[in-house]
Amino acid sequence: QRIAVILAAIALTGFIYVFTHYTRTGLAFRAIAQDERTALTFGMDSDHIAALSMGFGSALAAAAAVVVLPLGTIAVEGGYDVLLNALAVCIVGGLGSTVGILVASVLIGYAQTITANYLEPHWMMLVSLIAIAIVLCIKPSGIFGHQKELEERI
Structure with missing residues (x-):
């Protein structure tokens, strides 16, 4: 499974x-x-997109639910852990960086596993909250994020 x-x-x-x-x-x-704004000048319909x-x-959320369902039960109130982990991975890896998100997910996953094995599972x-705090203090754009792009967006 x-x-x-x-x-x-x-x-x-x-x-x-x-x-x-690779798709339009x-x-x-x-x-x-x-x-x-630039995309609108090229004729893209932002509401449609x-x-x-x-x-x-x-x-994607439905596909993830179908894949994860055999591992246990899914409840409405059970998504907070997943949400916190997803937020931590996006912040640590850097928004817009596929490689950064993959690396961050592995790092946070290993850190959580080590924490659960040597300390208590709760x-x-x-670990996710500490990772968010450290990355936001040291490099707000994430490990693989680009500071210049972040400044341009602000």
Whole structure:
């Protein structure tokens, strides 16, 4: 079961990368995210792209739920741990950096596993919060994020 989850995660990550880098819609997603005003001057419909993006994200969430469901139960109130981990991975890796997000997910996952093995399992979420705090203090753009792009967006 866990191997199937890992393979599905790798396949979904590859699909997202190919979709956002080699399809017209994926390039439109990236263009709107990077600079909406410039994308609008090129004739992109930001409302349409936003709706497609919402649908794409919902489809990914549904695919993740289907893959993870055999490992245990899914409840509405059970998503806070996943949300905190996803937020930590995005902040630590750097928004817009696929490699950074992959590296951050491995680092945070290993840190949480070590914490659960040598301390108590309920301290695992503290690892994510500490990682967020350290990265925001040292390099707010993330490990693989670009400071120049962050300054341009602000």
